[in-house]
Amino acid sequence: MAYIPLVLLVVIIAWFVAAYNKLVRFRNQIKNAWHQIDVQLKRRYDLIPNLVEVVKDYMAYEQETLTKVIEARGAALSAKGPAAQAKAEGLLTETLKSLFAVVEKYPELKANQNVASLQEELTGTENKISFARQFYNDSVMTYNNAIQSIPTNLIASFFSFAQEAYFETEPESRAVPKANLR
Amino acid sequence: MTSGIPPACHSSCSLRGTPGNASPPGVGCPKCGGVNRPGADLCYLCGEALGAGPGASALVGGSPSPAETRPPLRPIPMLLFTEAARHNVRMSVLLFVLLFVVFFLLGTAIGGAYGDPGIGLGLSFVLYAILGTTAYFSGSSIVLSIHGAQEAGGEEHRQLRNVVEEMAIAAGVPPPKVYVMPSAGMNAFAAGRRPEEACVAVTAGLLDRLNREELQGVIAHELAHVKSRDTLYNVCAAVLVGAVALLSDMFLRGTLWGRRGRTDGERGGGGRGNAAFFVLALLLAVLAPLAAKILQMSISRQREYHADAAAAGFTRNPLGLASALAKITAGGPEVPGENRGTQHLFIVNPLRVFGPDASALMSTHPPTEERIQRLRAMGGVSAGG
Numbered sequence: 001m002a003y004i005p006l007v008l009l010v011v012i013i014a015w016f017v018a019a020y021n022k023l024v025r026f027r028n029q030i031k032n033a034w035h036q037i038d039v040q041l042k043r044r045y046d047l048i049p050n051l052v053e054v055v056k057d058y059m060a061y062e063q064e065t066l067t068k069v070i071e072a073r074g075a076a077l078s079a080k081g082p083a084a085q086a087k088a089e090g091l092l093t094e095t096l097k098s099l100f101a102v103v104e105k106y107p108e109l110k111a112n113q114n115v116a117s118l119q120e121e122l123t124g125t126e127n128k129i130s131f132a133r134q135f136y137n138d139s140v141m142t143y144n145n146a147i148q149s150i151p152t153n154l155i156a157s158f159f160s161f162a163q164e165a166y167f168e169t170e171p172e173s174r175a176v177p178k179a180n181l182r
Numbered sequence: 183m184t185s186g187i188p189p190a191c192h193s194s195c196s197l198r199g200t201p202g203n204a205s206p207p208g209v210g211c212p213k214c215g216g217v218n219r220p221g222a223d224l225c226y227l228c229g230e231a232l233g234a235g236p237g238a239s240a241l242v243g244g245s246p247s248p249a250e251t252r253p254p255l256r257p258i259p260m261l262l263f264t265e266a267a268r269h270n271v272r273m274s275v276l277l278f279v280l281l282f283v284v285f286f287l288l289g290t291a292i293g294g295a296y297g298d299p300g301i302g303l304g305l306s307f308v309l310y311a312i313l314g315t316t317a318y319f320s321g322s323s324i325v326l327s328i329h330g331a332q333e334a335g336g337e338e339h340r341q342l343r344n345v346v347e348e349m350a351i352a353a354g355v356p357p358p359k360v361y362v363m364p365s366a367g368m369n370a371f372a373a374g375r376r377p378e379e380a381c382v383a384v385t386a387g388l389l390d391r392l393n394r395e396e397l398q399g400v401i402a403h404e405l406a407h408v409k410s411r412d413t414l415y416n417v418c419a420a421v422l423v424g425a426v427a428l429l430s431d432m433f434l435r436g437t438l439w440g441r442r443g444r445t446d447g448e449r450g451g452g453g454r455g456n457a458a459f460f461v462l463a464l465l466l467a468v469l470a471p472l473a474a475k476i477l478q479m480s481i482s483r484q485r486e487y488h489a490d491a492a493a494a495g496f497t498r499n500p501l502g503l504a505s506a507l508a509k510i511t512a513g514g515p516e517v518p519g520e521n522r523g524t525q526h527l528f529i530v531n532p533l534r535v536f537g538p539d540a541s542a543l544m545s546t547h548p549p550t551e552e553r554i555q556r557l558r559a560m561g562g563v564s565a566g567g
Contacts, residue, residue, distance in 0.1 A: 029354070033354070036351060040351075117337065117340060120340055120341050121340070121344070123344075124341075124344030124347065124348060127344075127348045128347060128348050128351050131349070131351045131352035131496075132351050134498065135351060135353075135354050138354075
């Protein structure tokens with residue numbers, strides 16, 4: 001009978017280690033998810049000049065759209081702080097959408113193999129950015145759930161695991177974007 | 183407020199969509215009457231073009247950024263995947279042990295029927311060791327080569343590779359290798375022991391006929407299998423159940439053809455032990471493949487529902503997968519080179535097309551109609567709408 005407290009102690013320590021490791025795993029996943037977003041954003045910055053280069057000869061009358069895309073890219077690159085960056089990125093997404101809408105109007109542009117593959121790459125990258133943000137938020141939710149629920153919250157507060165913030169879009173970009181089709 | 187509504191209509195009308203509710207009105211299909219998501223360009227049920235829906239062609243591939251424009255869908259908690267993955271590892275071990283027992287009984291009985299149970303036991307041990315090792319270490323490459331899958335490297339598969347990468351990000355798994363099967367049928371499967379070494383294969387027919395949104399749904403479904411490690415279990419099951427079936431087949435054919443020329447003096451009358459072993463072997467040869475199959479199938483169906491739900495969580499768009507399933511059922515999921523050993527790997531069973539009430543004990547998948555209904559319910563489309 002004397003070994004019962006010993007067994008209990010071992011079980012408690014084992015649980016403690018497992019719960020702590022779980023929190024560490026969740027926290028690292030959030031960091032990784034955040035970097036994944038950055039990787040995709042950088043890929044988008046790299047793709048845009050190529051697309052602009054290919055389409056600009058065809059789009060003599062659409063210089064305004066192209067200028068907006070280039071400006072938005074520059075603004076997103078130089079934005080400081082998460083809030084400003086989120087806003088600039090949202091604007092860049094909007095301008096790219098209007099560029100794609102314009103491309104639809106030029107049959108010879110749509111038929112161009114380079115444009116088609118660049119467009120697919122950019123669509124893919126746009127989606128990857130969205131999904132990376134979605135995964136980031138899902139990871140944050142799992143982590144926050146863990147550090148707020150009993151009994152892991154005891155470990156979380158003892159080792160000061162702080163809550164993580166969700167990635168939120170700007171209120172204006174939450175509205176469904178309107179495509180300007182004439 | 184209710185004065186405008188005729189009393190006769192009152193009870194049924196109150197069940198319909200309330201005006202001013204958040205759910206947008208669907209687009210009715212002119213051909214079959216199915217209610218589609220606003221902005222969809224093809225009917226999700228019959229594939230009929232829905233005319234120029236506003237915004238239908240505004241985006242490349244018709245795939246708006248998923249996180250912002252879709253109704254919020256509850257993500258599948260990560261713990262559930264860890265739980266499912268552990269369960270699958272346990273089930274794989276259990277499968278190995280159970281089939282180990284079945285295999286040895288069968289081997290001993292067959293050995294006994296032909297003279298020496300010990301030799302049968304020894305030979306089946308060697309065979310099982312070889313098959314088990316093969317199943318674990320190269321199960322996925324075997325399955326890929328059976329179906330003639332080629333790695334998707336070319337420019338024409340750029341969209342497929344992009345979609346797979348997108349879904350890998352959404353699922354939080356490393357991007358798997360992508361393969362294309364040169365078949366006009368519409369189907370897809372995933373394989374691999376661990377998410378780190380997984381692969382996804384789709385048929386050329388599927389690529390031809392699904393739009394980007396539907397392809398996302400299919401790939402998300404496959405990556406859900408990868409993430410919960412269904413693929414480990416499935417590939418092991420494919421090889422081991424196949425092995426039991428093979429051994430039984432060999433014995434049954436051997437008795438049908440091989441015994442004819444022999445005299446009673448050489449065999450049959452050789453000893454009482456042999457006759458008893460012979461009956462046992464015959465019984466096992468008939469029952470073992472059946473038992474192995476039921477074991478394999480019973481788990482497979484529940485997994486499909488889970489993978490569908492997880493796919494909806496990854497894409498935040500259950501209607502994409504629902505539409506893909508409808509198209510696959512209508513377009514024919516048959517894949518050449520298909521056999522009973524690998525049917526449970528596919529997103530829709532490639533051997534039979536199920537009717538709404540044709541779910542048998544031995545079927546690897548739930549009826550596709552039921553899966554579509556569940557996905558539509560998640561997407562906020564009411565059943566029968």
